Amino acid sequence: MPSDTPPGARREHRPDQAPPEPIAIVGMAALYPGVRSPGDYWRLLNAGPPGEPGAGSADRADSPAGSPGGLADLRVDVARYGIPPAQAGAMARMQLLMLEAARRCLADAGHPGRPLPADRTDVVTGTCFGLDRQYANALRVEAGRYAREVAAAAGGAPWGAEAAERLRVLLVERAGGSSHDRVGEMASTIPARIAGAFKLHGRTLAVESADATSFLGVAHAVNCLRGGVSDAVLVVAGQRREGPLPELALAAKGLLAPGTRPFAADGRGFPLGEGVGAVLLKRLSSAVRDGDRIYAEIRGAALRHHARPGAFRYSDSVPLRRETAEASHREAAVPAGAVGYVECAGSGLARETAAELAALAGLHRGADGEPAGPAGGVVLGSVRDRLGHTFANAGLAALTKAALALHHRGLPPQWPPPDGGLPYGAPFRMLRTGEEWPRGRDGAPRYAAVHGASLTGTLCHLLLAEHEPDRTASGGRAGGPPVRTAARTAAAAEPVAVVGVGGRFAGARDAGEFWRVVHSGRDRLGPVPDSVLDRELYHAPGALSLTHSYTDRGGHVPVPDEPPAGLRITPLRHAAMDAAQRLALAVAGELLTGHRRAAGTLSGPGVVAIGSNLGLTAERRAAVDLALRDTEEALAALAGAAGLSPVEVRTLLKRVRERYGGPGDPLSPALLDGCLAGGTAALIANEYGLAAVPVAVEAACASSLAALDLAVGALRAGTADFAVAGGVELACNARDMVLCSALGLLSHGTNRPFDAAADGFTPGDGCGLFLLKRYADARRDGDEILGVLRGVGASNDARSLIAPDAAGQARAMRRAFEQVDFGPGEVDYLEAHGTGTRVGDRVEIDAVARVYGTPGRDPLRIGSAKSFFGHTFAAAGSAGLLRALQAIRARTIPPGANLRTLNPALDLAAVPATVPTEAARWPAGPGRPRRAGVSSFGTGGINYHLLVEEHTDGTR
Structure with missing residues (x-):
């Protein structure tokens, strides 16, 4: 098993180790009330007190979305993006705003005139709360x-x-x-639409982690760039007032206030603001080589999580806030005394503001208690004085403010400065008017920090530096220490061990029952209960309709009525959770208690990445x-x-x-927690005591593998020491069945992947979760290793939102093989996406033939979990990976179900490949472990492919 990290090694940055390569910000977009460009944004930030002419105002939380200067008056030319009229009316308004922000960001970076590595450019978007x-x-x-x-x-x-x-x-x-x-309603359609509009073929995903959303997007981008799996990443995040619910839910939780006072000692909340921002990121060496204009460099990006059971709330931990900031400085090898400006979260909540300022004061006082820099040498600010709290966009609003300050070498004012100053014994001050930003001591570059926090308990700290043109193409300072550049080699793709599994799908209450269902060869699909689909209202066989489903079949999973044993969750709070949250919490219990070691022994920072629909049923x-x-x-x-x-x-x-x-009763304070898709991951982290940053990932039907990819990237980058990853969705519901029927996606009978009678998929409920560690760490810790993840490839077709594309799917497969030291001919089994649509199955086999087709190879065996459990949407990839892992462990090729007559349009001979209908012994190849591929392809041309292999004795 190849690995650059010996057993027992930790990834904490060492003083004698070169810091990782900086990430260059080469393009920006800023769409806020009264702001349409980075130039507008900088002028707003330097204007007089909010409320003065031209200064903007954050005291508009109760203003309607159509108020002058808001986002509703921004006109977007739909025709510019080639959107068919039939689709335009179904688009969420946020789609249009993010398309426009992406276009402006790319134009700001000089595109299309300036070359862009389109084949390896990712699109990551972030939203929070539902879309219109x-x-x-x-x-x-x-x-x-x-x-x-x-x-x-x-x-x-x-x-x-x-x-x-x-x-x-x-x-x-x-x-x-x-x-x-x-x-049109899916959050993941937004990055897919952007990828299609600008012909970008990299990773495509949407993320949500409450008000840490855009911080998560930037951190994931940094990991992908430094890991060499991407060459550019477009990060777009936005927040709108889509309706009254978000503000009412925030108010019920006691977080909403009518005006912005970011540093008030008696602050009681914040107004919810609107805004859409974007940044285009590249490795510094690439940006210098390409002659890009560079606003600033991201040197460090640290995220930590304060895991506390109970209702979601902001962290008031001074030590953890300080440790998060220190981790960012260690990564960048930059002392705290070098920072001249800190963009604070400035929550407007008294207790949290005090914790933030105390943590920063401790950081800037130094170990001996003395200030790390000259008196008044650190300016504090928070963009919430101008925008309010733009929630999902908050990280980008803060990042772009700090980057513009570095670029313009100016320090913006803050309104209103706190009463009585900042009594923390640190070199802090706030400005009533903007100032020129002098260079650091001894001619050192200017540095800025961005501190953020999420109501789910996540803390964030970014460290930025001004760009100095005399840097070498390698990213190091001329005459200074080198940096670690990205290595695009097989050896750089460190193996990741699966040390725990959990799953619940139709007819299978746990992972063990899941395998027994698969081994039986019989599906668990049938008529869904009346409580799921009211047939009188929503079932109309044989008809395409906007209000009815033509099928009543699915793979239904009952949702737990009570919390898992050992968790102290009140009945009221459990009932307020979304059904997907309750199901995932139960599967997490299986995952963590099934792991040989208790959850409390998972040390170091972690990540919980859950593939999910970002618009939960409870919120709708x-x-x-x-x-x-x-x-x-x-x-x-x-x-x-x-x-x-x-x-x-x-x-x-x-x-x-x-x-x-x-309607009738006032909204419950618990409602907000049940509305957050990222709340599913946060519940797992908080209730099981995991110091793991929570995030929800939507990539349509590829969401689970996208979440796994994010987790694997964090493990390989060393920003996480363990991860819980997978997916959950309850697709058997009247809304989704009606919407999918309207597009003609559902089978009139049952799921039949690769069958001549295949006519669509059957929806299914499910959740699959995996506990991951770096392979070397799992061996050091004595974990039982259930399988090894070797490579994860991703791409976007950039062609059609609906029609599958063989070239795009093949691209994702090839990218997975770029990360490993074996070829397609050494893979025995493929857990296919296999939806059971005639076109989808045919295109997938075409893509498989392009990559796996090898003359003289042993036949590749192909199957799909959907034939047993239905299409579980965001959880589909987790079902596929669970099936592949269990098949490897059992040394058994799993059978398919419902295959009667193989579709003659499938050119299996071009691979060659077979689709088994009975379980068979799985012999290992000569001198190598058993290996499988797992595919997930989603609406919007989103493609993911994962390579997994058997763990033997670890001495390969």
Whole structure:
């Protein structure tokens, strides 16, 4: 097993070790109220106090999205991006805003005139809370159920039936509808749309980690660039007021305040702001070679997590905040005394602000308690004085502010400065007017830091340096120490060990039952319960419809009613969790208790990366309930017009609420936690005591492998010492079944991958999670190694959002093989994406033939977990990896289910390959371990391919 890291070695930066190569910021975009460019942004940051003419104001938290200067008045030319009219109406507004931000960022970097390594340029986007189309689609699907309860509450009166129908039509018209809604509402369609518009073929994913979202996006980009798997990364993050729910949920949790006072000693919260930002990142050596204009260099990027059970809340840990900052400085080999400006989180919450300032004061006082720099030598600020808290965008808003300060060599003012100064004994000051930024001592470059925090407990610290043109192409200072540059060789792709697994899919309550189902050769698909699909409202066999599903079959998984044993979670809080959160929490219990060592022994920083739909059902339902408050007014008017008295009208509304479960009670403080997709990962980290940064990853049906890729990247970069990764989704629900039916994606019968009768997929619920460590660390720790992840390749087709592309899929496979020291001919088994659509299956086999096709090789065996459990969307890759790992452990080629007649259009002979229908012994190849490939391909041309091999004695 090749490895550059000997057993027992840790990845903490050593003083005698060259720091990693800096990352250059070569392009920016800034779309905020009254701001349309980096130049506009810099002028806003240097203007007078908020509220003065031209200065901007953050005191607009209660302003509607269409207020002057907001994001609603930004016009985007849809035709510029080649978007078909049939798709344009189904697009979330955020898609358009992020497309525009991406275009402006690329133009700011000189493209298309300046070359861009398009084949190896990634797109990472970040959003938080639901998108407008997600809310609208949920409302349209719920309209029928609400109307039925109105008619029932009216007691069968003729006016009641008429009122119910009028309300249903009203809601459907308000929501709009298109057969493309399923694609248009997905968060991962945004990076896919950007990749397609600008022909970028790298990784494509969307992330969410509450208000650490864009910090996570930047950190992932840094890992990919330094690891050599990417040559450029476009990071875009945005926040809009998509509806009233986010602000009401923040207010219910006690976090919302009407104005911004980032450093107030008595601060009680923040206003939610709007904004979309973007940065284009490259390795410094690449940027210098390409002659790019460089705003600033990212030298260090550290993330830590404060794991505390219970409701989500910001960390008030002074030691952990300081340790996070120190880790960033150690990585960059830059002393704290060199920093001249710190862009703070400035939460506006008194306790958290005090912790932030105390941690920074400790950092800048030094070990002896004396200031690390001259008095007043460190200027503090927070962009929230101008923008409010732009949540998912907060990290990019802060990063671009600090980078512009370095680029312009100027220090921006802060409003309002705190009363009484900063009593922390550190060299801090705040500015009422902007100042020129002098060079550091002895001519050293200027340095800035960016500190951030998330309400789920994550802490972030970025260290930036000004760009000095006299740097060498290798990224080191002329005449100074060298840096570690990216190594694009097989030896650089360090193996990652799987040391624990957990899973729950249809008919399988744990990973052991999962394998027994697979080995049986019989699927677990069938009619879903009435509690999942109300057939009277949503089932219409044989018809394409915007309101009905033509199938009622799926792979249903019951959601746990109680928290896992050993966790102290109140019934109220557990009930407020999204169903996907509850399922993932239960599978995490299996994963961590099944691991030979207790979760508490997982030391060092970690990451919990969960593939997930970024718009959870709990949030959509809460948004619908809020929307129905307006409908109650319409219902009351209709009832009054029918002759009901005011008392009778109130009685009717009460009956509707009782039947439907609609609006009425104030929002619960627990609601916000259940609305966050990244909250699934945060729950696992917090409730099981893992010091692991949580993040949700959406890459359509490739979400699980995208999450694994993020985790593997963090392990290889040394920013995490362990990881929990996988995916979860409950695809058996009325909304998704209706939306997928409208596109004709679902099978009219059952999932039949590679069969001549294949006509689509059957939805399935599921969750699969994996505990990962670097291979050398797992061996040192004596872990049982269940399998070894050797390579993860990714690409985007950059062609169609819906139609699969063989060239794009083959590109992802080849990139996985670039990371290993063996070829496709030495892989025995392929766990295919295998959706069971005729075109999809044919294109996938074509792609497999292009990469795995080797004359004279032993036949490649191919299968798909979807034939047993259905298509579990974001969890699909986790089902595939779980099946491949268990097959390797059992030394058994797994059978497929529902294959009666092989599709003659599949050119299996070109590989050559077979699709087994019965379990068979899996012999090892001569002198090598058993190996498998795992594929996941998602809507939007998102492709991931993973290579996994058997662990033997570790002496290869």
